Amino acid sequence: MSDEYEHKLEAKSDYVGDASSVSTPDIDSVPKAELPDQELYHSHSWWTTYVFSQDAKYIGIQYALTAIGTGLLGLVLSWLMRIQLAFPGLGWLEPTAYYQFVTMHGMIMVVYLLTALFLGGFGNLLIPLMCGARDMAFPYVNMLSYWAFVVAVLVLLASFFVPGGPTGAGWTLYPPQAITAGTPGYNGGIILMLISLILFVAGFTMGGLNYIITVLQLRARGMTLMRLPLTIWGIFTATVLAMFAFPALLVGCLMMTLDSLLGTSFFMPAMVSLGEKLTYEGGSPILFQHLFWFFGHPEVYIVALPAFGIVSDLLSVHSRKTIFGYRMMVWAIVGIGALSFFVWAHHMYVSGMNPWFGFFFATTTLIIAVPTAIKVYNWILTLWRGNIQLSLPMLFSLGFIVTFLNGGLTGLFLGNVTVDVPLSDTYFVVAHFHMVMGIAPILVIFGAIYHWYPLITGRMMNETLGKIHFWITFIGSYAIYFPMHYQGFVGVPRRYFEIYDSPYIDTSTLLLNKFITIAVLIVGAAQLLFLYNLFASARLGKKSEKNPWKANSLEWQTPQMPPEHGNWGKELPKVYRWPYDFSVPGAKEDYIPQNQPPSEIIGAKVEKT
Amino acid sequence: MIVALSIFLITIGSIAFHFWSPWWWTEVASNWGNMDDTIILTFWITGAVFVAICFFVSYCVWKFSYKKERRAEYKPEDKKLESRLTWATAIGVAALLAPGLVVWNQYVTVPKDAYKVEVFAYQWGWKYRLPGEDNVLGKTDIKYISDENPFGLIIEDPNGKDDLLVDAQELHVLKDRPVKFELRTIDVLHNFYVPQFRGKMDMVPGIVTYYWLTPTRVGDFEVLCAEYCGTGHYAMRGRVIVDEEKDYKKWEAKQITFEKMLAKNRKNDNLQLVKKDK
Numbered sequence: 001m002s003d004e005y006e007h008k009l010e011a012k013s014d015y016v017g018d019a020s021s022v023s024t025p026d027i028d029s030v031p032k033a034e035l036p037d038q039e040l041y042h043s044h045s046w047w048t049t050y051v052f053s054q055d056a057k058y059i060g061i062q063y064a065l066t067a068i069g070t071g072l073l074g075l076v077l078s079w080l081m082r083i084q085l086a087f088p089g090l091g092w093l094e095p096t097a098y099y100q101f102v103t104m105h106g107m108i109m110v111v112y113l114l115t116a117l118f119l120g121g122f123g124n125l126l127i128p129l130m131c132g133a134r135d136m137a138f139p140y141v142n143m144l145s146y147w148a149f150v151v152a153v154l155v156l157l158a159s160f161f162v163p164g165g166p167t168g169a170g171w172t173l174y175p176p177q178a179i180t181a182g183t184p185g186y187n188g189g190i191i192l193m194l195i196s197l198i199l200f201v202a203g204f205t206m207g208g209l210n211y212i213i214t215v216l217q218l219r220a221r222g223m224t225l226m227r228l229p230l231t232i233w234g235i236f237t238a239t240v241l242a243m244f245a246f247p248a249l250l251v252g253c254l255m256m257t258l259d260s261l262l263g264t265s266f267f268m269p270a271m272v273s274l275g276e277k278l279t280y281e282g283g284s285p286i287l288f289q290h291l292f293w294f295f296g297h298p299e300v301y302i303v304a305l306p307a308f309g310i311v312s313d314l315l316s317v318h319s320r321k322t323i324f325g326y327r328m329m330v331w332a333i334v335g336i337g338a339l340s341f342f343v344w345a346h347h348m349y350v351s352g353m354n355p356w357f358g359f360f361f362a363t364t365t366l367i368i369a370v371p372t373a374i375k376v377y378n379w380i381l382t383l384w385r386g387n388i389q390l391s392l393p394m395l396f397s398l399g400f401i402v403t404f405l406n407g408g409l410t411g412l413f414l415g416n417v418t419v420d421v422p423l424s425d426t427y428f429v430v431a432h433f434h435m436v437m438g439i440a441p442i443l444v445i446f447g448a449i450y451h452w453y454p455l456i457t458g459r460m461m462n463e464t465l466g467k468i469h470f471w472i473t474f475i476g477s478y479a480i481y482f483p484m485h486y487q488g489f490v491g492v493p494r495r496y497f498e499i500y501d502s503p504y505i506d507t508s509t510l511l512l513n514k515f516i517t518i519a520v521l522i523v524g525a526a527q528l529l530f531l532y533n534l535f536a537s538a539r540l541g542k543k544s545e546k547n548p549w550k551a552n553s554l555e556w557q558t559p560q561m562p563p564e565h566g567n568w569g570k571e572l573p574k575v576y577r578w579p580y581d582f583s584v585p586g587a588k589e590d591y592i593p594q595n596q597p598p599s600e601i602i603g604a605k606v607e608k609t
Numbered sequence: 610m611i612v613a614l615s616i617f618l619i620t621i622g623s624i625a626f627h628f629w630s631p632w633w634w635t636e637v638a639s640n641w642g643n644m645d646d647t648i649i650l651t652f653w654i655t656g657a658v659f660v661a662i663c664f665f666v667s668y669c670v671w672k673f674s675y676k677k678e679r680r681a682e683y684k685p686e687d688k689k690l691e692s693r694l695t696w697a698t699a700i701g702v703a704a705l706l707a708p709g710l711v712v713w714n715q716y717v718t719v720p721k722d723a724y725k726v727e728v729f730a731y732q733w734g735w736k737y738r739l740p741g742e743d744n745v746l747g748k749t750d751i752k753y754i755s756d757e758n759p760f761g762l763i764i765e766d767p768n769g770k771d772d773l774l775v776d777a778q779e780l781h782v783l784k785d786r787p788v789k790f791e792l793r794t795i796d797v798l799h800n801f802y803v804p805q806f807r808g809k810m811d812m813v814p815g816i817v818t819y820y821w822l823t824p825t826r827v828g829d830f831e832v833l834c835a836e837y838c839g840t841g842h843y844a845m846r847g848r849v850i851v852d853e854e855k856d857y858k859k860w861e862a863k864q865i866t867f868e869k870m871l872a873k874n875r876k877n878d879n880l881q882l883v884k885k886d887k
Binding site for chain 2: 095096099168169170174176177180182183184269270271272273274277282283284285286319320321322323324325326327328350351352355356358359362363366367369370373374376377378380381383384385386387388389390395398401402405406409410412413416417418419421422423424425426475478482483486487489490491493495496497498499500502503504506508509512580582583584585590605607609
């Protein structure tokens with residue numbers, strides 16, 4: 001210990017400062033390593049290399065592919081629902097099937113696609129590489145985390161094959177209807193859903209502990225917290241949120257399982273179900289809603305924060321410019337994360353909870369708009385006087401800004417308690433959350449995949465296919481969700497199997513439904529292009545040079561690309577700066593990698609980081 | 610160029626859609642027109658932000674597109690600009706929130722003279738109960754619900770005797786009289802929603818929730834369930850008819866009190882018993 005302190009005193013002047021004034025190798029010194037180098041598990045067989053892998057990079061890819069596969073099912077379900085909504089005359093679906101598809105679509109997209117892909121996929125791939133570690137802190141637990149996720153997905157899929165089919169309770173699973181007759185899958189599918197969520201939470205906790213501890217403990221020498229890429233800040237904060245939020249979901253699921261199987265009454269009051277008096281008594285359905293949204297709202301940010309982080313990095317790299325207001329960006333991420341635990345009941349303004357809560361939750365909800373707005377300003381100020389390359393990741397980032405802006409602003413409608421009253425439970429809500437936590441993060445995911453694909457495969461994805469994919473996805477999804485808000489104004493309620501010719505809805509609204517459905521089919525089909533590009537480019541793609549985007553962060557500075565097992569060869573990297581030194585005046589190149597020592601860039605006027 | 614132009618056109622297109630598309634809210638039929646006003650206010654403020662930011666992005670993409678020989682500006686921070694933007698946002702947000710809270714206060718404060726009507730929801734349909742001559746709704750308990758006593762009124766409560774029971778999907782309310790809907794469900798969550806009234810509140814088994822409004826125009830409106838309640842959710846429709854005094858009285862006169870309904874049901878039961886005895 002004493003050794004360390006001594007060293008810190010010494011090192012004070014060594015932190016990269018005014019590089020031009022000093023020119024001794026002294027300026028290149030970084031703090032000593034606090035922990036010995038990690039000992040890694042080395043696989044010996046095909047099984048332990050490719051299936052039960054303990055290498056975070058493989059686990060990340062496994063997570064991502066499983067999540068994308070599950071997400072494709074969610075996509076197909078959305079097609080089936082939209083066809084029913086646009087062409088009710090076809091007799092395409094039964095109401096039970098419609099509600100089952102709505103439920104599975106929602107749960108798959110939010111939990112099994114987005115959460116798993118951002119944290120399990122990008123988290124595993126990027127945390128060790130960007131922090132300059134050899135692997136996660138606990139590789140074995142990391143492997144278990146992935147396989148728990150696989151089992152959770154299998155249990156979820158199994159619910160399609162039980163009598164009564166999957167649950168049709170809506171993704172919010174509100175009791176009492178989730179476990180009473182009158183809802184599809186009320187005694188079979190729902191139990192599998194709850195078990196699957198419990199498994200997911202268990203698996204995620206194993207992964208999450210890994211992400212947190214790796215970021216806190218295994219950073220390379222010189223990698224201070226305020227030199228971390230915003231991607232890592234986003235993933236890290238989201239994981240902390242998940243650690244606090246998922247337990248609420250877990251207990252909610254456990255309690256509902258008990259209500260259903262053992263006849264306890266946590267959430268179940270005395271009731272008459274379809275003419276039959278049930279034996280429950282005294283439980284509170286609103287209690288479940290509190291538990292669910294105490295998880296559910298932070299969940300929005302569990303998806304959004306990694307997207308915020310990643311898009312910040314993409315914008316900075318591809319506009320060759322320092323991210324604007326880094327410190328503010330970090331505090332905004334942390335602030336949003338903290339505030340996200342005080343806004344949950346804005347999902348419950350008209351739930352029947354004490355209406356006086358509305359004042360508190362409307363205020364907290366609108367406060368959270370401020371750090372969120374700061375992030376948007378800083379993204380666009382990063383573009384200002386940049387040198388903007390319209391590469392695929394940049395295109396998707398721009399698409400994200402427009403989509404997220406739109407979805408974020410409609411959040412100000414729904415968060416403001418009075419405005420929410422006429423709009424809640426209408427298509428305005430559906431449009432809002434698809435824009436803000438569906439399309440916006442997915443655009444970031446696409447941008448991120450195009451950006452980091454060479455890091456994984458050593459090849460570039462096809463640019464032309466990527467551009468077609470971008471334009472159809474971006475414009476198409478805007479065409480789906482922008483008009484949908486206006487259906488909400490008309491008053492079209494969500495979760496309706498069929499609207500009928502209601503007297504207050506004129507026929508043009510039904511026509512709009514057809515337009516939206518056609519757009520959904522096209523946008524969905526465009527994702528096949530992406531999948532083709534994703535798999536074909538691994539073989540056919542143009543070979544990538546090392547660090548193809550000329551980025552500064554550590555993942556591109558590994559001795560081999562794609563990085564090998566252990567990432568860094570013999571010696572761990574040393575970090576001298578933050579990852580945003582782009583276009584520094586006086587520097588030869590327009591980028592300075594994080595591990596480039598100050599003695600090699602004499603003359604560059606870098607600001608101290 | 611194409612990218613900048615696209616973002617510009619999307620912005621213009623969104624504005625055009627907003628003003629010229631045929632899809633807008635129904636004509637309001639209650640006193641909650643001020644909810645519409647808060648929406649309009651929100652539209653102006655958020656709309657301005659949307660347009661400003663999209664135009665800014667579009668301009669940047671056009672103006673600062675990549676040139677090999679150019680270097681981007683190196684400016685990691687600008688404290689002054691950041692704090693100005695933060696304050697401007699905070700003020701904008703406060704301007705949205707304040708009127709919202711004022712209207713919410715009205716929404717949750719029921720006028721003392723509001724006429725109470727019970728809305729009774731079940732999978733999947735509606736019934737209604739009016740307080741009768743004494744203007745007080747009798748107490749209920751779910752355990753008393755039976756064929757004989759479909760609303761589950763407590764028979765010992767004298768206030769319930771004159772309650773008018775409307776065992777139909779259709780409710781009439783009087784124009785310009787404030788009405789407090791006391792919302793009750795006997796099974797799962799529901800929500801009593803009439804688009805033209807704007808108001809909304811979930812119905813939760815075990816408790817009675819409420820909201821109030823004053824109908825402001827005569828008409829025939831559809832009731833929809835706005836909280837998912839199982840397979841029949843989409844078909845859970847009812848009607849509310851706003852009447853002038855004369856028509857309302859006519860309708861009210863046709864409704865049957867709890868006392869009478871009970872007597873009738875008991876008579877039927879006795880008849881059935883007699884039949885069985887034979």
